[in-house]
Amino acid sequence: MTLAKPHHKAKALKPGSARPAKELCSDCGLCDTSYVYYVKDACAFINQQVEDLETQFHGRSRDLENEDDLYFGVHNSMIAARKTEPIEAPSGPGSLVRSPLRCSKKVWLKA
Numbered sequence: 001m002t003l004a005k006p007h008h009k010a011k012a013l014k015p016g017s018a019r020p021a022k023e024l025c026s027d028c029g030l031c032d033t034s035y036v037y038y039v040k041d042a043c044a045f046i047n048q049q050v051e052d053l054e055t056q057f058h059g060r061s062r063d064l065e066n067e068d069d070l071y072f073g074v075h076n077s078m079i080a081a082r083k084t085e086p087i088e089a090p091s092g093p094g095s096l097v098r099s100p101l102r103c104s105k106k107v108w109l110k111a
Contacts, residue, residue, distance in 0.1 A: 010037040021045035 012032050019025040024045040031039055044050045054061045058074040068078060 008037040009034040012036055 012034060013019070013036060015032075019027075019031055020039055021043050025031075026045070030036065030042060035042075040046060044053050051061045054074045060074060062069040062074050064070055068075070072078075
């Protein structure tokens with residue numbers, strides 16, 4: 001059995017400091033974590049590998065004549081979401097409260 005290589009930790013960049021990808025940075029958050037050590041390999045903008053990654057993962061690169069592709073990148077379809085009224089529940093982050101509530105409602109409906 002081989003052991004995984006130890007994780008290289010580094011100190012996260014300070015808020016507001018220059019990002020390695022400079023003006024191309026999408027502010028993904030990697031530089032704000034101890035994984036900033038890996039940004040030189042993981043950041044698609046530093047090595048200008050966006051087109052290669054799009055083709056590898058989506059089967060095509062973005063169509064620069066298509067306004068949606070230009071702004072949002074490669075996608076299959078566009079959908080829109082609308083905010084609805086939240087479920088009344090105890091305080092706490094909505095997603096952490098809603099999921100158990102939905103599960104419990106399904107159990108109650110089955111009973």
